[in-house]
Amino acid sequence: ASESAHTVMLRAREAAQFLRPRQRRAYQVFEEAKQGHLERECIEELCSQEEAREVFENDPETDYFYPRYLDCISKYGSPYTKSPDFVSCVQNLPDQCSPNPCNKEGTQVCQDLMGNFYCQCRAGWGGRLCDRDVNECSQQNGGCGQICSNKPGSFYCACYGGYALGPDGRTCHDVDECAEGGTCGEAHCKNLPGSYSCVCDEGYVFSSSDKTCRDVDECAEGRCEQACVNSPGGYTCHCDGRGGLKLSPDMNTCEDILPCVPFNVAKSVKSLYLGRMFSGTPVIRLRFKRLQPTRLVAEFDFRTFDPEGVLFFAGGRQDSAWIVLGLRAGRLELQLRYHGVGRVTSSGPVINHGMWQTISVEELDRNLVVKVNKDAVMKIAVAGDLFQLDRGLYHLNLTVGGIPFKERDLVQPINPRLDGCVRSWNWLNGEDTTIQETVKASPKMQCFSATTRGSFYPGTGFAFYSLDFARTSADAGTDTTWQIEVTARIRPATDTGVLLALVGGDHVVALSVALVDYHSTKKLRKQLVILAVESVTLALMEIKVCDGQEHRVAVSVRKDEATLEVDGTKGRSEVSAARLQELLAALATHLRGSVLTFVGGLPDVPVTAAPVTAFYRGCMTLEVNRKVLDLDEAAYKHSDITSHSCPPVEQATP
Numbered sequence: 001a002s003e004s005a006h007t008v009m010l011r012a013r014e015a016a017q018f019l020r021p022r023q024r025r026a027y028q029v030f031e032e033a034k035q036g037h038l039e040r041e042c043i044e045e046l047c048s049q050e051e052a053r054e055v056f057e058n059d060p061e062t063d064y065f066y067p068r069y070l071d072c073i074s075k076y077g078s079p080y081t082k083s084p085d086f087v088s089c090v091q092n093l094p095d096q097c098s099p100n101p102c103n104k105e106g107t108q109v110c111q112d113l114m115g116n117f118y119c120q121c122r123a124g125w126g127g128r129l130c131d132r133d134v135n136e137c138s139q140q141n142g143g144c145g146q147i148c149s150n151k152p153g154s155f156y157c158a159c160y161g162g163y164a165l166g167p168d169g170r171t172c173h174d175v176d177e178c179a180e181g182g183t184c185g186e187a188h189c190k191n192l193p194g195s196y197s198c199v200c201d202e203g204y205v206f207s208s209s210d211k212t213c214r215d216v217d218e219c220a221e222g223r224c225e226q227a228c229v230n231s232p233g234g235y236t237c238h239c240d241g242r243g244g245l246k247l248s249p250d251m252n253t254c255e256d257i258l259p260c261v262p263f264n265v266a267k268s269v270k271s272l273y274l275g276r277m278f279s280g281t282p283v284i285r286l287r288f289k290r291l292q293p294t295r296l297v298a299e300f301d302f303r304t305f306d307p308e309g310v311l312f313f314a315g316g317r318q319d320s321a322w323i324v325l326g327l328r329a330g331r332l333e334l335q336l337r338y339h340g341v342g343r344v345t346s347s348g349p350v351i352n353h354g355m356w357q358t359i360s361v362e363e364l365d366r367n368l369v370v371k372v373n374k375d376a377v378m379k380i381a382v383a384g385d386l387f388q389l390d391r392g393l394y395h396l397n398l399t400v401g402g403i404p405f406k407e408r409d410l411v412q413p414i415n416p417r418l419d420g421c422v423r424s425w426n427w428l429n430g431e432d433t434t435i436q437e438t439v440k441a442s443p444k445m446q447c448f449s450a451t452t453r454g455s456f457y458p459g460t461g462f463a464f465y466s467l468d469f470a471r472t473s474a475d476a477g478t479d480t481t482w483q484i485e486v487t488a489r490i491r492p493a494t495d496t497g498v499l500l501a502l503v504g505g506d507h508v509v510a511l512s513v514a515l516v517d518y519h520s521t522k523k524l525r526k527q528l529v530i531l532a533v534e535s536v537t538l539a540l541m542e543i544k545v546c547d548g549q550e551h552r553v554a555v556s557v558r559k560d561e562a563t564l565e566v567d568g569t570k571g572r573s574e575v576s577a578a579r580l581q582e583l584l585a586a587l588a589t590h591l592r593g594s595v596l597t598f599v600g601g602l603p604d605v606p607v608t609a610a611p612v613t614a615f616y617r618g619c620m621t622l623e624v625n626r627k628v629l630d631l632d633e634a635a636y637k638h639s640d641i642t643s644h645s646c647p648p649v650e651q652a653t654p
Helices: 005-018 025-036 049-058 065-076 084-091 434-441 577-592
Strands: 107-112 117-121 147-151 154-158 163-165 172-174 188-192 195-199 204-207 212-215 227-231 234-238 245-247 254-256 271-273 284-290 297-304 309-315 322-328 331-338 341-347 357-363 367-372 375-381 388-390 393-400 420-427 455-458 463-465 470-472 480-482 484-492 497-503 509-516 528-533 536-542 551-557 562-566 596-599 617-624
Touching: 065 084, 271 434, 284 434, 297 309, 309 420, 322 357, 331 367, 331 375, 341 375, 470 577, 480 577, 484 497, 484 509, 497 617, 509 551, 509 577, 528 551, 528 562, 528 577, 536 562, 536 577, 596 617
Parallel strands: none
Antiparallel strands: 107 117, 147 154, 163 172, 188 195, 204 212, 227 234, 245 254, 271 420, 284 393, 297 357, 297 420, 309 322, 309 393, 322 331, 331 341, 357 367, 367 375, 388 393, 455 617, 463 596, 470 480, 484 551, 484 617, 497 509, 497 596, 509 528, 528 536, 551 562
16 A cells, blocks of 8 residues: 555654764655655645655655665665664665765765755855866956956966066066167167067157168158158258248248348338349440530439449540449449540549438539539539530430449449439439439339448349359469358348358259248257258357347358358357268368359258258348459349348337
């Protein structure tokens, strides 16, 4: 007959009372089985012994002990009889840990609990059978400083690239890659957290393939608005200086060159400028015809700082009677020729002081009388009249500011160019009123309302000379010696422009002295005077170019040295001693060839031929190798440059 579940429970209690303490788990197992696994209809109803046996046999927790315990009862009777065979049978029941139910890898030891077992897990394992890996990285990153990597039964810490694991196996420390020589080759090694960087000087980029610093061609990147010159580690932008442009503050784009000092360049419409024609040809030509013999009468106000030049010519053809009133060494000079006989007379005070004075020349009783401010300074007897009879009429040619023939045909050659001004003129009793209308229509024929001593460069042209700086010693076989000494007294109107330059063949700018408002290599805005050979700056010095004051710039260049001074302060060298010698040797080569000395600007050269190509604007006088340069003696001068007069600086309005 089948046993009820109640009977089975009683038997388990009996077994628990009978057996030694380690076997009392039988009752507990049955209770657990009843609560957890007999959740069927028979929990509240009676179940057969076979059903209870089936339940226990199918439960892993009771797979070992209870079924075998029932076998012992079947064989040796009730436990209450305390049969020795029954006791022996129960004691010999197998260990719950044999075979081992625990996961071998994750278990430290299996404990037999008599009808159950306990798997004591190794560190890093969990679960009833120690078969579940514990993810240590899920809690506080496993205590790792950077990377925590889980693995079955354990974990380990790791570091990102550029870090190394510390002795504690958890903390990461930065690796200083720069401590190893040669990490960056010729570049500078800069250690970074977890990494490093190979840094080259500005203008260079690091090449990881050969660990070198390669020049960056900034010009290929289109950084400059106009011309660009790449150099090792840098670049320089250039603007069309001859077109009135200079570099703007960003050192890449261009902007207009604007005056920073205002000059009073107002003109007087009632004045006639005599120096407009650099060729020495007259600025005014008049031809008078009379029915009756007429004497010459000429009177005018005159102002100049120029020591030499022609005021006017009066007479007939070159081979007839004529006179030329000029200026030499600041005094009036009269050249005259009558019947093939020439004479030269000079007298009177020095009048090239820049003040207005009245000059008059008059034929009077077979004499020529010259007066200054109504005082006669010359009276010369002549053998004839200036008006010449031709085909029934008396003719007279009168030219102002020049002569109608070559200077060599004068009685005594004179430089006819005269930077002077006349006003209130009266040629032959005012019969020349048409001159005034002509002057009014042409500002270039008018004079500055006010002038001071000096030469004025308007920023639109240059002059040049053919000067020789190289001299060969008389001793055969010796080297050619050369020297360049320049003294410039300047009162600039702008902060950019060429003061002086030597230009050789193929438009090579062998040497230049210029104003500039930036430091090309340091990319700084500064008002500077620079001394350069070709496109390389040798020396520079700061200058307060916009203060309206006169400044003295002195340059001395010899075979082995080059110096620059501004107002007595020596400038700073911009090249090494070795580089200086290379550049001076190149300059010496240019000087052995043909060079022209340009002042106030450059000819049409590439904008990269020199640091500055802009025209100078302002007043300036120059000495070269201790000789004052007279612009009237230049091989060429732009007509807008005034050789001996300069307008004053405008006074600020209170």
